[in-house]
Every structure is written in structure tokens, then in C-alpha cells.
Amino acid sequence: MSNRILLVEDDTTLSMIISETLQRDGFDVLTAGDGEEGLRKFTRYGVDLIIADVMMPRMDGFEMGRKIRQISQNVPLLFLTAKSEIDDIVEGFELGANDYLKKPFKMLELIVRIKALLRRNIRDEDNRFEIGNYTLNLSTQMLSHPDKGNIELSLIEAKLLKELIVNVGHTV
Known part of the structure; x- marks a missing residue:
């Protein structure tokens, strides 16, 4: 069974590229265009990992992350964002992010980080x-x-x- 990833990204072109790349790498990918839709899909389907943009319409990634952490402390959360100020990075980690990747990024780096987060989460869940x-x-x-x-x-x-x-x- 492949790992299910929720990709929450408002840039449809980037979302399609990431989604197709992850699917080719064997992941089951759900997509959402904003934080509200991402939160709905997370609560409805459950996922093994969440990748979220920070700056999105209707509900930003940080607010979505806060709400997800109220539901689950365990699901790995990786922020993808152009926001690279140290305060933004600190805020992301303080609300419960497991990783933070700045745009632009290489797809290989994203895949390596995803696999590392999934391995770490499996080990943690055993305990x-x-x-x-x-x-x-x-x-x-x-x-x-x-x-x-x-x-x-x-x-x-x-x-x-x-x-x-x-x-x-x-x-x-």
C-alpha cells in the first residue's frame, strides 16, 4: 500500500507538477487548492503526510496547520513556501511543522525529505x-x-x- 500524501497548493501548475512527480514515485496524492479544502480532505480521508504552501487564499497554510495539529499531533507536516524570513520559518516550526522547504526547490530534495519524514513517523508510531x-x-x-x-x-x-x-x- 502506498503512502497517501495531501498536497495543499494554490498554484495549479506547481500542484500538478508535484502531484504527477510524486505519483510516478509511487505515492497516492490528494490535492487541495487552499487551506479550507485541505483541512476538509485531511479530516475526511486521512493521510500519511501533508505538504502545504503557506500563502494561500481563504485559509493560509499556517492556520490550516494549527487546526490539523488540534486533530493530530502525529501526521508529518512539511511547508513549501516562498516565505523565507526567519520569523516565518520559526512560526511554521512552532505550530508543529516537521520540515520547511523554500521555493524554488528541486523535486529530488522534496522526495528525499518526504521519504525521511515518513520513515521517522513510522519509527515514532511504533513507540x-x-x-x-x-x-x-x-x-x-x-x-x-x-x-x-x-x-x-x-x-x-x-x-x-x-x-x-x-x-x-x-x-x-
């Missing part, structure tokens, strides 16, 4: 466990809740909690 609104990251020994923040656990606490999560409904 993530969810129960209700809580997420346990065994690698960092951190228990997270969207409203209550993070709780740092000892190694024994993290391993014990993992066993309880994995065996919900069973005696441990």
Missing part, C-alpha cells in the same frame, strides 16, 4: 500508544493530553502504562 485523549510516547517517556499538557514518566511507569494500554480489557 506511540493512545488511550482516550492521552498519547504515550515510549521513546520520550512522555504522556500527553491536548488540554492537560505533558507528564514526564519514569521508564518503569512508561513501560507499565504501555502494558496496560496494549491489554485494555484484560487482566495484567
